[in-house]
């Protein structure tokens with residue numbers, strides 16, 4: 095059997111187009127454009143690439159992009175001063191501080207400084223708490239993108255067995271909360287899980303967010319399972335080349351799964367589409383502008 099390939103890139107383009115239509119309506123109604131501030135500390139090349147594609151997607155949707163590039167040596171206090179300025183800037187609807195941060199800066203203190211109502215990453219404890227207890231807030235972009243792909247593929251998720259591999263605050267935990275809210279029976283696996291292949295074998299839905307290239311093998315899967323591969327791992331190839339690989343061994347998994355996301359072209363583009371979606375949602379809440387339920 096050969097799995098359906100879930101086209102994350104196409105789904106992301108469609109979501110971005112829907113957001114752009116709503117942005118046009120928002121601008122006509124309010125006379126202003128939603129604005130996203132992205133803060134990049136230091137010169138990590140991968141982070142710089144992501145920040146650039148976020149800025150591009152923001153502009154393409156008709157929104158304003160404010161990029162703040164800060165030197166790696168900046169103090170935590172100075173970074174928090176900038177966040178306070180962005181919190182009180184009426185042109186800024188969303189604030190994203192690109193992670194990881196340099197070691198001398200505590201990411202928890204930085205995230206705490208962001209106004210929860212501008213926290214389009216959904217990383218602030220207030221938004222994590224809102225998600226956990228079912229209140230309106232901001233849902234982290236990567237898990238939200240995964241959920242949108244799953245619903246497009248499967249429709250109603252109620253009663254399905256879902257296994258999330260990974261328990262980070264930015265992917266694994268919020269993913270599990272979203273699946274629980276969709277009435278899945280959720281298992282969260284991590285590095286201390288005993289017999290991971292056996293745990294995965296029970297899953298109708300597998301979300302892999304580990305950071306280990308090709309770890310999940312085809313023979314771990316229940317035949318027909320839906321597999322969402324969050325992993326973005328840069329793997330060295332021959333002659334100094336490198337390529338991106340997911341956490342799932344695509345060659346073997348695509349023989350057994352019912353549907354699977356590729357890397358690249360799966361979850362990554364959806365993350366960026368959900369970021370501009372969240373930024374529009376933030377602006378719309380501020381002005382009482384109504385958006386479609388299913389955006």
Ligand SMILES: NC(=O)C1=CN([C@@H]2O[C@H](COP(=O)(O)OP(=O)(O)OC[C@H]3O[C@@H](n4cnc5c(N)ncnc54)[C@H](OP(=O)(O)O)[C@@H]3O)[C@@H](O)[C@H]2O)C=CC1
Nearest residue numbers: 236260261262265284285303304305324325326361362365
């Ligand atoms: N596509 C996208 O938009 C995004 C992709 N990513 C990618 O997703 C992956 C995960 O990211 P993130 O959540 O930040 O990573 P973290 O490193 O924060 O978390 C990794 C998780 O995987 C678990 N883990 C590690 N080794 C094993 C193992 N052998 N068996 C089972 N579980 C294991 C860890 O367990 P423990 O808690 O016990 O240590 C931890 O919970 C990375 O490849 C990252 O690049 C991340 C964000 C966005």
Ligand SMILES: Nc1nc(=O)c2c([nH]1)NC[C@@H]1CN(c3ccc(C(=O)N[C@@H](CCC(=O)O)C(=O)O)cc3)C=[N+]21
Nearest residue numbers: 144190191192193194215326358359360362363365366
């Ligand atoms: N505050 C914060 N918020 C984040 O959302 C955040 C972050 N920090 N730090 C890093 C991770 C990672 N992340 C990705 C976004 C897009 C792709 C993406 O578009 N990937 C393309 C490939 C890109 C390439 O070729 O390198 C794809 O999978 O097709 C990947 C990863 C967001 N993150």
